[in-house]
Amino acid sequence: MKVIYKYPIEVTAQGQSLRLPVGAKPLRVAKQESQVSLWVEQPWGEAVQDERRWFTVVGTGRCILADWQYVGTWEDPPLVWHLYEVIL
Numbered sequence: 001m002k003v004i005y006k007y008p009i010e011v012t013a014q015g016q017s018l019r020l021p022v023g024a025k026p027l028r029v030a031k032q033e034s035q036v037s038l039w040v041e042q043p044w045g046e047a048v049q050d051e052r053r054w055f056t057v058v059g060t061g062r063c064i065l066a067d068w069q070y071v072g073t074w075e076d077p078p079l080v081w082h083l084y085e086v087i088l
Contacts, residue, residue, distance in 0.1 A: 002041055003042060004042075005039070005040055005042060007040060009029065009037060011081060012057065015086055016054070017052045018053055018055060020040060020050065021043050021049065021051075022051050023043050023048075024041070025040065026071045026072070029071055029073070030072070030074050031076055038072075053085060057084075058084060059080075059081060060080045065086075067086075068084035068087065071084060
């Protein structure tokens with residue numbers, strides 16, 4: 001079985017890590033009230049092993065690396081932000 005959980009995302013110049021279950025799949029990133037969050041589909045159960053995954057927030061017009069994987073885009077007027085997973 002699977003479940004969807006929500007994780008807070010910090011809008012900072014530094015990358016950030018999240019502890020996600022192995023096999024977790026990012027679905028959507030959006031701003032809900034004042035908090036940016038990432039919704040993730042993940043395996044359900046207590047026996048699921050976690051792994052540390054790295055993410056970075058990039059503003060429109062900024063450079064991104066070829067091995068980053070796009071997750072999603074959200075608006076925070078007047079800015080637009082993009083979340084990428086940093087593949088190590």
